[in-house]
Amino acid sequence: MNRNRRNRPKNWTNWLRTKTFGLVALISVALITISACSSGPAPTATAEVGISPELVTDYIHTVLEADRTAYTKHVISRLTKLEGKEKPDGVVDAEATEAWKETGGVPLPAQMFRLGSEIALEADTFTYGLISSWNINDNQAPRNEFEKTAMKQVEETSEPYKDFQEIAGQRYYSALYPDVAVAEACVTCHNEHPVHKERYPDKVFVLGDVMGGVMINLPLGSS
Numbered sequence: 001m002n003r004n005r006r007n008r009p010k011n012w013t014n015w016l017r018t019k020t021f022g023l024v025a026l027i028s029v030a031l032i033t034i035s036a037c038s039s040g041p042a043p044t045a046t047a048e049v050g051i052s053p054e055l056v057t058d059y060i061h062t063v064l065e066a067d068r069t070a071y072t073k074h075v076i077s078r079l080t081k082l083e084g085k086e087k088p089d090g091v092v093d094a095e096a097t098e099a100w101k102e103t104g105g106v107p108l109p110a111q112m113f114r115l116g117s118e119i120a121l122e123a124d125t126f127t128y129g130l131i132s133s134w135n136i137n138d139n140q141a142p143r144n145e146f147e148k149t150a151m152k153q154v155e156e157t158s159e160p161y162k163d164f165q166e167i168a169g170q171r172y173y174s175a176l177y178p179d180v181a182v183a184e185a186c187v188t189c190h191n192e193h194p195v196h197k198e199r200y201p202d203k204v205f206v207l208g209d210v211m212g213g214v215m216i217n218l219p220l221g222s223s
């Protein structure tokens with residue numbers, strides 16, 4: 001109490017002067033801080049936010065993979081027939097078959113994936129698709145040098161392969177993600193497929209093999 005009294009200004013002019021000085025000092029500090037912030041290096045709030053192409057392909061791949069898994073798990077696995085074979089745990093009376101259009105069946109996961117990619121093509125933004133060194137569908141072979149190199153690397157490492165490439169003067173950031181035999185059905189259906197047997201009689205897939213890859217191409221503009 002005494003100490004407070006001692007520190008208190010003697011009269012009101014002194015009191016006012018002290019308060020005014022304090023207020024001016026406070027405002028000055030605030031102004032200096034504001035101007036320092038606005039003239040300094042680009043503040044975070046207004047900085048341009050860029051996403052690396054690598055992250056973009058990772059995001060796209062996550063969605064593609066999620067949709068494919070959901071379709072396999074929640075549609076295909078509930079059907080009573082898979083390519084001519086009865087499925088005892090099936091609850092929906094339908095068959096998933098390559099000839100789905102002709103037989104009134106349901107498309108296989110790889111076909112569903114391709115149907116989606118064909119629709120996405122109409123948006124004219126980026127492209128994606130399945131490829132494999134042991135492709136059943138002719139359109140799903142690794143096409144150019146990039147895809148051939150990428151497919152080999154992915155088969156060897158089971159890791160995604162990502163790089164820039166140029167096709168007809170157009171620059172792309174491209175990424176190939178491994179497509180792995182996660183279920184016995186992947187292995188048996190491919191190994192027993194007539195096209196596979198004819199083209200690759202020595203290739204017998206086993207569980208865990210990289211069977212192909214999901215290719216994503218992001219156009220980056222002309223060079």
Ligand code: HEC
Binds near residue numbers: 110111183189193212
């Ligand atoms: C019931 C049969 C069947 C099952 C099960 C199946 N596939 Fe396929 N797969 C096919 C057929 C048929 C194609 C070619 C379809 C098309 O795109 O025209 C194909 C296409 C592919 C392709 C593209 C290259 C190619 O062969 O044309 C990859 C990669 C692939 N499948 C991987 C898998 C994986 C991984 C699984 C399991 C998660 C799987 N498949 C399950 C029949 C099957």
